[in-house]
Structure formats: structure tokens, C-alpha cells
Amino acid sequence: MSGFAAVDVIRAKRDGGVLSDAQIDWVVDAYTRGLVADEQMAALAMAILLRGMSAQEIARWTAAMIASGERLDLSPVSRPTVDKHSTGGVGDKITLPLTPLVAACGAAVPQLSGRGLGHTGGTLDKLESVPGWRAALSNVEFIAQLRDVGAVICAAGEGLAPADRKLYALRDVTGTVEAIPLIASSIMSKKIAEGTGALVLDVKVGTGAFMKNVDDARELARTMVELGGAHGVRTVALLTDMSTPLGLTIGNAVEVTESVEVLAGGGPADVVELTLALAREMLAAAGLPDADPAAALRDGRAMDSWRRMIRAQGGDPDAPLPTAPEVEVVRAESDGFVAAIDAYAMGVAAWRLGAGRARKEDPVSIPAGVVLHKRPGDPVRAGDPLYELRAEDAGRIPAALADAARAVTVAPAAPERKPLVIERVG
Amino acid sequence: MSGFAAVDVIRAKRDGGVLSDAQIDWVVDAYTRGLVADEQMAALAMAILLRGMSAQEIARWTAAMIASGERLDLSPVSRPTVDKHSTGGVGDKITLPLTPLVAACGAAVPQLSGRGLGHTGGTLDKLESVPGWRAALSNVEFIAQLRDVGAVICAAGEGLAPADRKLYALRDVTGTVEAIPLIASSIMSKKIAEGTGALVLDVKVGTGAFMKNVDDARELARTMVELGGAHGVRTVALLTDMSTPLGLTIGNAVEVTESVEVLAGGGPADVVELTLALAREMLAAAGLPDADPAAALRDGRAMDSWRRMIRAQGGDPDAPLPTAPEVEVVRAESDGFVAAIDAYAMGVAAWRLGAGRARKEDPVSIPAGVVLHKRPGDPVRAGDPLYELRAEDAGRIPAALADAARAVTVAPAAPERKPLVIERVG
Numbered sequence: 094m095s096g097f098a099a100v101d102v103i104r105a106k107r108d109g110g111v112l113s114d115a116q117i118d119w120v121v122d123a124y125t126r127g128l129v130a131d132e133q134m135a136a137l138a139m140a141i142l143l144r145g146m147s148a149q150e151i152a153r154w155t156a157a158m159i160a161s162g163e164r165l166d167l168s169p170v171s172r173p174t175v176d177k178h179s180t181g182g183v184g185d186k187i188t189l190p191l192t193p194l195v196a197a198c199g200a201a202v203p204q205l206s207g208r209g210l211g212h213t214g215g216t217l218d219k220l221e222s223v224p225g226w227r228a229a230l231s232n233v234e235f236i237a238q239l240r241d242v243g244a245v246i247c248a249a250g251e252g253l254a255p256a257d258r259k260l261y262a263l264r265d266v267t268g269t270v271e272a273i274p275l276i277a278s279s280i281m282s283k284k285i286a287e288g289t290g291a292l293v294l295d296v297k298v299g300t301g302a303f304m305k306n307v308d309d310a311r312e313l314a315r316t317m318v319e320l321g322g323a324h325g326v327r328t329v330a331l332l333t334d335m336s337t338p339l340g341l342t343i344g345n346a347v348e349v350t351e352s353v354e355v356l357a358g359g360g361p362a363d364v365v366e367l368t369l370a371l372a373r374e375m376l377a378a379a380g381l382p383d384a385d386p387a388a389a390l391r392d393g394r395a396m397d398s399w400r401r402m403i404r405a406q407g408g409d410p411d412a413p414l415p416t417a418p419e420v421e422v423v424r425a426e427s428d429g430f431v432a433a434i435d436a437y438a439m440g441v442a443a444w445r446l447g448a449g450r451a452r453k454e455d456p457v458s459i460p461a462g463v464v465l466h467k468r469p470g471d472p473v474r475a476g477d478p479l480y481e482l483r484a485e486d487a488g489r490i491p492a493a494l495a496d497a498a499r500a501v502t503v504a505p506a507a508p509e510r511k512p513l514v515i516e517r518v519g
Numbered sequence: 520m521s522g523f524a525a526v527d528v529i530r531a532k533r534d535g536g537v538l539s540d541a542q543i544d545w546v547v548d549a550y551t552r553g554l555v556a557d558e559q560m561a562a563l564a565m566a567i568l569l570r571g572m573s574a575q576e577i578a579r580w581t582a583a584m585i586a587s588g589e590r591l592d593l594s595p596v597s598r599p600t601v602d603k604h605s606t607g608g609v610g611d612k613i614t615l616p617l618t619p620l621v622a623a624c625g626a627a628v629p630q631l632s633g634r635g636l637g638h639t640g641g642t643l644d645k646l647e648s649v650p651g652w653r654a655a656l657s658n659v660e661f662i663a664q665l666r667d668v669g670a671v672i673c674a675a676g677e678g679l680a681p682a683d684r685k686l687y688a689l690r691d692v693t694g695t696v697e698a699i700p701l702i703a704s705s706i707m708s709k710k711i712a713e714g715t716g717a718l719v720l721d722v723k724v725g726t727g728a729f730m731k732n733v734d735d736a737r738e739l740a741r742t743m744v745e746l747g748g749a750h751g752v753r754t755v756a757l758l759t760d761m762s763t764p765l766g767l768t769i770g771n772a773v774e775v776t777e778s779v780e781v782l783a784g785g786g787p788a789d790v791v792e793l794t795l796a797l798a799r800e801m802l803a804a805a806g807l808p809d810a811d812p813a814a815a816l817r818d819g820r821a822m823d824s825w826r827r828m829i830r831a832q833g834g835d836p837d838a839p840l841p842t843a844p845e846v847e848v849v850r851a852e853s854d855g856f857v858a859a860i861d862a863y864a865m866g867v868a869a870w871r872l873g874a875g876r877a878r879k880e881d882p883v884s885i886p887a888g889v890v891l892h893k894r895p896g897d898p899v900r901a902g903d904p905l906y907e908l909r910a911e912d913a914g915r916i917p918a919a920l921a922d923a924a925r926a927v928t929v930a931p932a933a934p935e936r937k938p939l940v941i942e943r944v945g
Contacts, residue, residue: 103694107568135558136693139533139565267562268529 099123099133106140114153121157125256134260135267142272148319151274155320158282161256165203165232165288170239172201175379176287177371178280179295180313181213182302183440184338187295188216188246189352190360190368190390193398195375196243198384202375203239205249205287209449209457210265212301212440214345217248222346222415222459226408244402254282262453271303277316284326291327291378293371294318298515299336301436307332307515314518327378330518333367334511337469338436340364344448344462344483346414356396361468363513365390370514417460417483421490423497425473430507433469438500445493446484458485463497470507479503525549525559532566540579547583551682560686561693568698574745577700581746584708587682591629591658591714596665598627601805602715603797604706606739607639609727609866610764614642614672615778616786616794616816619824621801622669624810628801629665631675631713635875635883636691638727638866640771643674648772648841648885652834670828680708688879697729703742710752717753717804719797720744724941725762727862733758733941740944753804756944759793760937763895764862766790770874770888770909772840782822787894789939791816796940843886843909847916849923851899856933859895864926871919872910884911889923896933905929 102120106112112120120137123129146154167174175195179185192202206228209215217228228248230238238245251258257279264270284292296314297304304310314330321328340361342351354360355368372386389395400410443449447458466478473479479501482493528546531538538546546563549555572580593600601621605611618628632654635641643654656664656673664671677684683705690696710718722740723730730736740756747754766787768777780786781794798812815821826836869875873884892904899905905927908919 100692100694103565107565107694130692131556131558132561132689132693135561136565136695139529139562140569140694142533143566143569263558266526266556267558268526268533268566269562 099129103133103137103140106137106144109144111147112150117150117153118157121154121161121256125161125259131263134263135269138260138264138267138269138272138275141274142269146274148316151278151316152320152323154274155278155282155285158254158256158278159286162254162286163252164286165253167203167236167239167288167290169236170201172199172243173291173379173381174201174203174239174289175291175293175375176203176284176289177293177295177375178284180276180280180297180303182297182335182339183213183436183443184340184343184348185213185297186219186340186342186348186352187364187368187371189219189349190355190364190395190399191371192246193244193356193402194368194386194389194395195372196402197389197394197398198372198376198386199381200376200379201239201243202245203235203287203289204246205253205283206246210453212437212444212449214343214348214443214449216246218457219345219348220246222349223403223408223410224412226403226406230406238405242398242401242405244398246402247406249283249287253286257282273309273313273316276303277313277320281317281320285321285324289326291375292321293374293378294328294330295371296330296332297335298332299334299436301338301440302335311516311518318518329374329378331370331374331514332516332518334513334515335436336511337434338439338465339367341465341468342462343439343443344446345457346460347462347464347483349414353399356390356399358391366513415460417485419484419487419490420481421494422478422481423494425475425477425479425503427503428474429503429505431467431469431471431473431479432502432504432508434465435500438496439463442482442493442496442500445496446482446489447486461485461489470510473503525555529559529563529566532563532570535570537573538576543576543579544583547580547587547682551587551685557689560689561695564686564690564693564695564698564701567700568695572700574742577704577742578746578749580700581704581708581711584680584682584704585712588680588712589678590712591662591679593629593662593665593714593716595662596627598625598669599717599805599807600627600629600665600715601717601719601801602629602710602713603719603721603801604710605721606702606706606723606729608723608761608765609639609862609869610766610769610774611639611723612645612766612768612774612778613721613790613794613797615645615775616781616790616821616825617797618672619670619782619828620794620812620815620821621798622828623815623820623824624798624802624812625807626802626805627665627669628671629661629713629715630672631679631709632672636879638863638870638875640769640774640869640875642672644883645771645774646672648775649829649834649836650838652829652832656832664831668824668827668831670824672828673832675709675713679712683708699735699739699742702729703739703746707743707746711747711750715752717801718747719800719804720754720756721797722756722758723761724758725760725862727764727866728761737942737944744944755800755804757796757800757940758942758944760939760941761862762937763860764865764891765793767891767894768888769865769869770872771883772886773888773890773909775840779825782816782825784817792939841886843911845910845913845916846907847920848904848907849920851901851903851905851929853929854900855929855931857893857895857897857899857905858928858930858934860891861926864922865889868908868919868922868926871922872908872915873912887911887915896936899929
């Protein structure tokens with residue numbers, strides 16, 4: 094027999110062994126080309142999830158996924174390039190204000206984004222709320238916009254890490270999403286292949302995130318920072334809190350509206366804080382430590398950058414966004430303080446309203462979602478509006494109401510304030 | 520959502536949880552009907568292998584696999600029914616003499632057998648060496664032969680435990696064969712569905728077996744004995760040694776010839792010993808503890824039963840069996856004793872000669888295989904024949920020679936004798 098039998102590779106990992114470089118190269122390539130079957134890769138993914146991988150295995154697996162496709166050359170972009178990736182949270186619209194803001198400060202941001210699945214939304218779904226805006230760019234268009242505008246948010250092309258695209262879809266249906274080696278290699282293979290010079294990772298921790306505790310998040314962050322360094326991409330990570338939704342909106346059009354408020358110099362304090370923290374890390378990683386992103390929000394440069402970015406992809410930044418015909422306002426039943434708004438439960442509520450999708454092929458509702466009127470720590474009086482649920486179809490509201498009610502706790506005393514940025518891994 | 524999502528079931532087992540009866544019933548049924556995909560069941564099988572299952576989960580899984588198809592009613596057979604199952608070994612032709620022998624002593628043996636895969640042979644492949652013999656019987660033919668002859672060895676019908684058939688094929692390609700809960704439920708679902716009243720299990724232990732150590736074999740045996748009891752099938756198990764091939768032949772036609780020698784009152788001592796030990800257990804389990812199987816071998820009743828069984832399925836018990844054109848005799852290089860003949864390595868040698876198959880759809884060679892001239896403990900002189908390799912194609916011999924050479928050790932002193940029957944689990 095030549096090559097490796099898939100069963101031998103599966104058994105080696107199943108029994109706690111370390112896969113050789115040659116085994117990893119073979120199995121990733123053979124899976125991409127259809128020579129290793131989905132059921133074989135599913136068994137291997139479960140074995141990886143339960144047995145783990147060494148740093149060397151993760152590095153090789155990532156390299157093999159990069160090698161499955163093309164690696165973009167961003168050298169025609171004269172500015173330093175820096176990208177950001179979030180591991181996904183509820184109300185996490187940070188990419189929307191952050192990308193044009195960092196571009197306004199002198200870097201170029203090649204942001205290849207994805208769509209939402211389950212309780213976390215997707216950046217492309219949100220931007221598609223803007224009339225005319227299109228997510229798909231050719232590589233030539235991508236590099237030209239990066240050079241001319243400095244800010245691009247678009248879908249990853251088919252040619253980047255096709256092994257990852259196939260494996261990601263498989264993991265989603267086989268209960269193997271939550272494997273740190275597979276999460277890290279999936280994120281980093283795409284980011285390295287897109288050609289960015291530097292990368293800032295926003296690793297979410299809390300009920301609304303994949304990583305429920307700081308130790309797991311730190312391990313994931315360190316793994317990715319090392320992978321970036323090994324491939325010549327300056328990489329730092331912030332661990333940030335995702336026990337509470339970010340900002341006051343969860344959905345698609347509602348998150349674009351909130352992002353535009355931030356770009357106009359307003360917006361919720363937590364969204365502004367995280368946008369600026371990530372912008373400073375990105376600008377430092379890009380070799381622009383003296384840039385002042387807070388000033389760029391205040392003086393309109395960030396908004397100008399947003400408008401150019403939206404227009405470059407066919408969008409009309411002045412068009413009104415669709416609104417939902419069905420709105421249910423939920424009010425406080427007693428006086429007190431908002432003690433907690435659980436990110437996961439509120440994410441599920443938004444998903445039930447139509448803002449998210451259960452299957453890859455499902456559409457999402459543009460105007461559906463949740464708008465919070467209060468944040469944790471805010472005082473409330475009985476009868477005050479706590480939040481509103483928005484949907485295109487009234488039939489979606491009752492189930493969402495139950496999840497939203499579970500999410501929000503009103504208590505006699507204000508909760509302790511938790512820091513938004515928990516830790517930096519550099 | 521109604522029902523269960525496959526991912527939730529996979530995650531529950533992945534995280535070390537116990538699956539509920541409803542989850543097991545749903546996932547087995549949905550997999551059989553194609554609603555749960557192969558890649559999802561592969562991930563679940565790997566999680567079961569690495570996380571294990573409780574006795575209650577195994578019992579329910581087995582019941583769900585039985586419920587996926589029909590359960591035969593053997594009440595038209597007036598005699599007590601008793602079957603035997605071996606977990607598979609090298610040179611394990613015991614079913615061939617055992618089935619007609621037990622029938623000759625008054626029980627009826629409904630032996631549904633399989634084909635070989637990898638280094639262990641299959642009973643149906645061996646019997647197909649007999650000109651005219653056919654493995655496929657309808658349920659009506661099966662029950663009629665059981666009533667009229669008392670002995671049937673045939674392929675399991677499509678209607679018995681279809682969930683197991685589908686899952687077995689999946690496990691084979693996904694490195695999930697070696698999970699005790701899945702082995703036990705696979706074997707027992709088929710045996711319970713075939714309708715036998717009693718069952719004797721030959722659980723093999725050693726290099727040539729799935730179970731490499733006695734503790735694993737004992738756990739498997741106990742699991743199966745409990746499953747049988749829970750479904751009203753009197754079940755006992757013998758743990759037997761499979762570090763050395765059984766008898767002097769490994770292959771297809773060569774094993775039939777050796778079996779006929781046993782039925783004629785001769786044959787190798789170990790094959791006779793194990794055949795009689797299993798026959799006594801089967802007859803006791805069938806309520807015939809006073810039957811004398813040794814006498815039935817001596818006085819020709821077992822041979823008559825064999826001839827009737829072969830003829831009932833179209834075979835000619837007097838036809839000569841095909842012989843191999845290529846024969847390579849390997850001789851001892853030094854004086855001494857045969858210290859060991861490794862079952863696994865010799866099984867692989869026979870497989871390389873063509874006696875076995877690598878993929879389900881491959882054919883097997885009827886005359887190919889290994890014939891031993893010496894057994895462990897036998898004295899040898901330099902130049903004595905140790906074994907011969909037989910093949911239809913001379914090109915298959917060199918690779919097989921290497922495995923066979925690894926299998927056989929000649930040493931200055933005779934090895935300690937190991938018992939063939941290690942333990943009884945009742």
C-alpha cells in the first residue's frame with residue numbers, strides 16, 4: 094500500500110498518539126480532494142477534540158490547510174496591513190466601525206468575514222442590511238479596494254484554504270466545533286492565507302462565546318498567537334468578556350445603525366471602548382503606534398472611511414435601513430437594577446426572531462433582532478421598557494420572549510462592574 | 520424543534536454524558552433511515568469509543584438495533600435452538616465442524632455467519648470453497664432447513680438488524696471497530712434478532728484477536744452475557760486463546776479440509792478440544808446436558824450431519840476442493856523447538872496470499888492460505904518443513920513470506936503450554 098490509510102491516521106489519534114507531519118499533510122490533502130470521506134474526517138475530528146493535539150501538530154495542520162489553496166500577496170497595497178478576528182459573540186458588531194476606523198488612521202484592513210450560524214451573527218449578514226452592498230469581491234477587486242480605500246470587509250474567496258471550508262462545514266454538523274486545535278487552525282489558516290501582515294484576535298469568553306472560561310480562551314489565544322508568529326504574521330490577542338451582549342442591539346440592520354452611531358462619535362460606551370482597544374492594538378501591530386483612533390471617531394475621518402468602504406462595494410451609506418413591522422416592548426415588573434443580561438440566551442432570542450440561521454442555506458431577516466433599553470447596572474422602575482423584540486413575522490415573537498425573559502435579571506442591588514478587556518496575550 | 524438534533528446527541532456523549540433511552544432510540548432509527556448522516560454517526564461512534572457507555576445505554580442501543588428490523592420466530596423448529604458466535608480469530612474454522620456436531624446431538628443450530636475482512640477469515644468464504652454451496656437462504660428456507668437438518672450456516676438476511684449492517688460498515692472505515700459497547704451490541708442484536716433460544720460466545724484473546732488482553736475480553740463477554748439474558752437468550756461465554764492460529768490451516772479450502780478431518784474423528788488436537796468444549800456448552804445451554812459430542816465425532820453422526828447440511832444448500836460434500844498452483848515450503852534453519860507462531864502475523868500472511876480481503880467488495884481466493892507443518896512445542900531439526908504458503912498467483916508469495924517469517928520463532932527450549940480455554944463467563 095502507498096500513502097496512508099485514513100483508518101491508520103484515525104486510530105493513531107484515537108489512541109492518543111501524535112500524528113506525524115506526513116500523516117497530517119496526507120490526510121488534509123486527501124480530505125480536500127475527496128479521497129478521505131466525510132465520515133472518516135468526522136471520526137478524526139472527534140478524536141482530535143477528545144485527545145488534543147501538540148503545538149507541532151497544530152502548526153502542521155494549519156500549514157496543510159493553508160497549502161490546500163492560494164496565499165494572497167498584499168504587497169501591491171502600499172500601506173501596512175492588519176486584520177482583526179473575533180471568535181464570535183452576541184451583538185458583536187465591532188468589525189463594522191473598527192475596519193474603517195483603522196483604515197482612517199493609516200493602515201489597510203483586509204477583513205475577510207463570514208456569515209452567522211446559530212446564536213452568533215455574521216458580519217456579512219449585518220452589512221447586507223445596507224441597500225446595494227455586496228459581499229463578494231474578486232481577488233483583484235479586493236486588493237484594489239484595499240489599496241484605494243484601505244478598508245475592505247468581504248467574503249473569503251473560494252481559493253483560500255478550501256480544506257478549512259470543507260472541514261468547517263463538517264465540524265458544524267458533527268459536534269466537533271469546540272476543539273481548540275481545530276478552532277485555532279481554522280481561524281489562522283484563513284488569516285494567514287489572506288496575506289495580512291499583522292493580526293489582532295478578539296477571543297471572547299463567557300456564556301455567549303465558544304469559550305466559557307478564561308483558561309480555555311487563554312489556551313486558544315496562545316495557540317493562535319504562536320501560529321501567527323510561526324508564519325510571519327505579528328499576532329496579539331485580547332480576551333474580552335462575552336457574558337453580556339455588546340452594545341444595545343443584536344441583529345443585522347439594528348447593529349449597522351449602532352455602528353454608524355459609533356462612527357459618528359456616539360454609541361454605547363462598551364462598543365466604543367472595545368473598538369478603540371482593538372484599534373490601538375491593530376495600529377501598534379501595523380507599526381503606527383502614534384495614531385489616535387479616538388480623534389478619528391470625533392473628527393469624522395472614521396465616518397468618511399466607512400462611507401467610502403460601503404460605496405466601493407455598491408452600498409448606499411445614506412439609504413434608510415429596513416425596519417421590522419412587529420415590535421414587542423418588554424417592561425420591568427419591579428424596581429431595582431438590571432443585574433445581568435445573559436449573552437447566550439439573548440443571542441438565542443435574536444436567532445428565534447429571524448436574525449440568525451439554523452442551517453447554512455437559510456436566509457436571515459434584515460430587520461429582526463433585539464434592542465436593549467437598559468444595560469447591566471442601569472437602575473429601572475417597574476414599567477420602564479427593558480428591551481424590545483423586532484421581527485418580520487409575529488409568530489416568531491412568543492418563543493423569543495421566553496429566551497429573552499431568561500436572559501434578563503432585575504435585582505435590588507447593582508451588580509459589580511466587570512472589565513470588558515480581561516487580558517492581553519502577546 | 521421536534522425530536523432530537525444529531526449534534527445534541529453527539530455532544531452529550533462527547534462530553535461524557537449518559538444518553539437517554541429516547542436519544543438512543545431516535546439516533547439509531549434516524550441513522551437507519553438516513554436522517555442522521557454517516558459523518559454524524561461516525562463522530563458519535565468515536566465519542567462512544569472514547570467515552571464508553573453504561574450497561575443501560577448498551578442494552579437500549581442493542582434493543583434499538585434489533586427494533587430496526589425483523590426478529591425471526593424459530594418456534595416452528597421443534598428442537599431447542601442454540602447458536603455460537605466467535606469474535607474472530609486466525610484459523611478459526613470451529614463453526615464448520617461445530618454446527619453439524621451440535622445438530623447431530625439433538626439441538627438445532629441457526630448459524631448466521633459473515634465474511635472475512637482484514638486478517639481474520641469468514642465462515643461463508645470458507646464454505647464457498649465447497650462446489651455448489653450457496654450462502655444465501657430465504658427466511659422460509661432457513662427455518663425449513665433448521666427443522667429438517669438441524670444445522671444451517673448461511674448469510675444473515677437483509678431484514679435482520681439493518682441498523683447494525685449500516686453501522687458495522689461505517690465503523691470499519693472510521694477506526695471505531697474496537698469499541699466494546701458497539702462490538703457487544705452489534706453481535707448481540709444480530710443473534711437476538713435471529714431468534715435463537717441460547718447462545719455460546721467464543722471471545723478470543725491474543726494477538727490475532729480484537730481483544731488483546733483478558734480484561735477487555737472479560738468485559739466484552741460479561742456485557743454480551745448480560746445483553747443475552749436481558750432479551751431471554753441463555754448466554755454463556757468462553758474466553759479462548761488467540762495468540763496462536765487454531766489448527767494447522769489458515770485460509771478457505773484448507774480450513775474446510777481440516778474441518779472434515781475433525782468430523783471424521785481426526786484433526787488437530789486444539790481444534791478438536793475447542794470444538795468439543797463449545798459443543799458441550801451449547802448442548803447444556805440447549806437443555807441437553809447428557810449429549811456426548813465426542814461420541815458423535817467418533818461414530819460418524821457428526822459427519823452425516825455435515826453432509827446433510829452441505830447438500831441442503833446445494834453443495835457436494837464429495838467434490839474435491841480446488842488446490843493452489845503455487846506452493847512455497849519454508850524449512851527450519853536450525854534445530855530446536857517451535858516457540859511461537861504469532862496469530863496476527865500469520866493471519867496477515869494468509870491475507871496477503873489472497874485468502875482474505877482488504878475491502879468488502881474484493882473477492883477471496885479459494886485455495887490460497889497457509890498450512891502449518893509444526894505447532895508451538897513441536898521439536899524441529901534444521902531442514903524440516905515448518906509451513907507452506909499457497910497462492911493462485913506467485914507474485915503474492917514474497918510479501919507473505921516476510922509476515923510468516925516474523926510469525927514463527929524457533930528456540931532451543933520448548934515453550935510453556937498455555938490453556939486454550941482461559942475462562943468461562945456464565
